[in-house]
Amino acid sequence: MxxxxxxxxxxxxxxxxxxxxxxxxxxxxxxxxxxxxxxxxxxxxxxxxxxxxxxxxxxxxxxxxxxxxxxxxxxxxxxxxxxxxxxxxxxxxxxxxxxxxxxxxxxxxxxxxxxxxxxxxxxxxxxxxxATTYEIPLLIPSDRRLQSIFTQLQKQPDLKLSLAEWATKAGASERTLSRLCAKEFHQSFALWRQNIRLVLSLRLLDSGRSIQEIALESGYTSDSAYIHAFKGIFGLTPSRYRRDHLSPRADD
Structure with a gap:
């Protein structure tokens, strides 16, 4: 697909x-x-x-x-x-x-x-x-304003825009974006954006990039911050995920 x-x-x-x-x-x-x-x-x-x-x-x-x-x-x-x-x-x-x-x-x-x-x-x-039930936060919204943000983050997950700046680009108020995220994903806008970055980083793990490179490309300031957030969702570190679930790669 x-x-x-x-x-x-x-x-x-x-x-x-x-x-x-x-x-x-x-x-x-x-x-x-x-x-x-x-x-x-x-x-x-x-x-x-x-x-x-x-x-x-x-x-x-x-x-x-x-x-x-x-x-x-x-x-x-x-x-x-x-x-x-x-x-x-x-x-x-x-x-x-x-x-x-x-x-x-x-x-x-x-x-x-x-x-x-x-x-x-x-x-x-x-x-x-x-098997353990696997509940990963949802990414794809149904609202067109959130959809436009999702599309941009897909292309450039390291975009560092504030909620106010995203609201301007999407043609909505900050309050509206926050309300839409709460309705669709039962979480804050910031957490939804973080989940998009983390889940999309999975495709980068299937490349030859180092964990530090992936962290920066995903919008994190350090590999330690990325590893901590990644483990919170997937239950294991990015290196362990790569080793267990993707093609064998050289050590990071």
């Missing part, structure tokens, strides 16, 4: 796992109990390299590529011998789960044998059950 591509709202008769290899997605879905109530309260999640989204069969969902994204889609038969959860779940992907998913795509006949494949799928189901 190229950046900004929209995989519009749809359903599948099979369960689905979305697992990004590069880039990241913002997905939204309607949990089954809400679908029955016709409440339209969709849930939205960010799915980066070290996460996967499990979507039960017949669950309406939609995805938007935040950046250029490649992902694996695993389709699981709900009528098969292995049972899966009934609720959508955004999960943290451990190195073990990553290797398990990659084995499902291995063309070696050994792994495609029915008894071996059933064993792998049983372990996968168990891992989804016990």
């Amino acid at each position: 190229p950046s900004h591509y929209i995989d519009d709202r749809h359903t599948h008769p099979w369960h689905q796992i979305i697992f990004p290899l590069t880039g990241l997605l913002q997905s939204e879905f309607t949990p089954p109990e809400i679908e029955k109530e016709k409440d339209n309260e969709d849930r939205r999640v960010i799915v980066p390299h070290n996460a996967m989204l499990f979507i039960p069969a017949n669950t309406a969902h939609k995805s938007v590529a935040v950046t250029d994204t490649q992902f694996l889609a695993v389709y699981l038969n709900p009528a098969g011998v292995v049972t899966y959860p009934t609720q959508p779940k955004s999960c943290r992907v451990t190195p073990f789960i990553k290797e398990l998913i990659l084995l499902l795509f291995d063309e070696n006949p050994h792994y495609q044998a029915e008894n071996i494949l059933t064993g792998l799928l049983t372990v996968l189901s168990d891992q989804i059950d016990i």
Whole structure:
């Protein structure tokens, strides 16, 4: 999916796992109990390299590529011998789960044998059950004024404009921008901007840049400030994230 591509709202008769290899997605879905109530309260999640989204069969969902994204889609038969959860779940992907998913795509006949494949799928189901739920702050707004700010920060995340300056550029008051952020993201404008910088920095980690270079390009004054903020969202340092979830690189 190229950046900004929209995989519009749809359903599948099979369960689905979305697992990004590069880039990241913002997905939204309607949990089954809400679908029955016709409440339209969709849930939205960010799915980066070290996460996967499990979507039960017949669950309406939609995805938007935040950046250029490649992902694996695993389709699981709900009528098969292995049972899966009934609720959508955004999960943290451990190195073990990553290797398990990659084995499902291995063309070696050994792994495609029915008894071996059933064993792998049983372990996968168990891992989804016990995996830590991954809640990364949302990025993409629906309001056009916030959208214009998001687009500019995508291109230049190190822009150091105050809330007043952003308000002028967006054609809104400071109070309006603050209110919109609270409504859409349940957080302040400053925190939303920080989350944009941190999540977008994931694509820089998949390059040869040092952590210090990435910190500066993401709008941080030091690598220590960037590392502290990054760990607050992703639960591990940028170097550990790069080592566990991206292509092997030289030491920083």
